[in-house]
Amino acid sequence: MNKNILSQIKYGVVAIAFALASCSSPKHLAVQDTQTKHYAITDNTVDSSVVKTIQPYKQTIDGKMHEVIGNAPVALTKKTPESNLGNFFAEAVFQKAKTIANIDTTNMFAMFNNGGLRTSVPQGNIMVGGMFELMPFENKLVIIKLTSERLHQLLDYVAEKDGAPVAGIRFVIKDKKATDIFINGKPFDAVKNYYVATSDYLAGGGDKFFSAGENKDMLATDHLLRDILIDYCKNLTNQNKPVTATLDGRIQYAQ
Numbered sequence: 001m002n003k004n005i006l007s008q009i010k011y012g013v014v015a016i017a018f019a020l021a022s023c024s025s026p027k028h029l030a031v032q033d034t035q036t037k038h039y040a041i042t043d044n045t046v047d048s049s050v051v052k053t054i055q056p057y058k059q060t061i062d063g064k065m066h067e068v069i070g071n072a073p074v075a076l077t078k079k080t081p082e083s084n085l086g087n088f089f090a091e092a093v094f095q096k097a098k099t100i101a102n103i104d105t106t107n108m109f110a111m112f113n114n115g116g117l118r119t120s121v122p123q124g125n126i127m128v129g130g131m132f133e134l135m136p137f138e139n140k141l142v143i144i145k146l147t148s149e150r151l152h153q154l155l156d157y158v159a160e161k162d163g164a165p166v167a168g169i170r171f172v173i174k175d176k177k178a179t180d181i182f183i184n185g186k187p188f189d190a191v192k193n194y195y196v197a198t199s200d201y202l203a204g205g206g207d208k209f210f211s212a213g214e215n216k217d218m219l220a221t222d223h224l225l226r227d228i229l230i231d232y233c234k235n236l237t238n239q240n241k242p243v244t245a246t247l248d249g250r251i252q253y254a255q
Contacts, residue, residue, distance in 0.1 A: 081163030
């Protein structure tokens with residue numbers, strides 16, 4: 001875990017300690033002196049007793065964040081229209097979605113935004129803390145039902161953005177439009193309904209993939225995307241497999 005995160009944890013616990021202390025005496029609703037004073041809190045002002053209280057939790061957090069959960073033979077990085085980092089992420093979540101969705105998963109795919117991936121995964125050992133840096137937000141997995149028309153609109157939007165992390169789907173970007181669409185190896189069917197596994201952030205209107213309040217036919221889950229990635233890495237490691245992803249042309253530009 002980096003120093004900034006540790007500092008935030010330490011000061012957060014300090015704030016909680018002060019808050020709890022302030023709750024020990026009764027509060028009165030009478031108006032008191034409204035003057036305010038500001039006190040700078042630095043490392044030197046933290047009481048040693050507070051540090052002793054925090055230390056066991058800090059050690060536990062440090063140990064958890066430094067837990068090695070996999071190994072990447074090559075660095076996983078972002079680029080468009082497709083990347084090994086995006087494919088790794090989308091495949092991990094797609095596999096999880098297929099295990100919990102009570103639907104015909106042959107009509108389901110996964111799609112996310114590049115902006116949700118905040119850093120790269122360097123070559124070498126992968127630690128839990130690295131997954132927190134990759135996905136620092138508390139985004140959860142959702143599965144949305146789409147008409148074929150709405151799906152095509154979504155893919156055209158992704159084509160305009162020059163691609164996105166996807167799994168279970170392939171298409172070609174031509175003149176900023178999506179063409180030659182295949183869902184799990186089957187050609188796009190203009191009369192079918194489809195399902196997309198994505199994040200609650202995008203489902204709620206983030207990055208303009210969807211309109212806010214649009215998705216009423218949606219399965220919300222309590223599965224954090226970050227936890228899904230961590231479990232995915234651990235499962236690969238338990239099978240003596242590396243954490244990697246190949247570029248397979250799932251999104252490509254027209255020749």
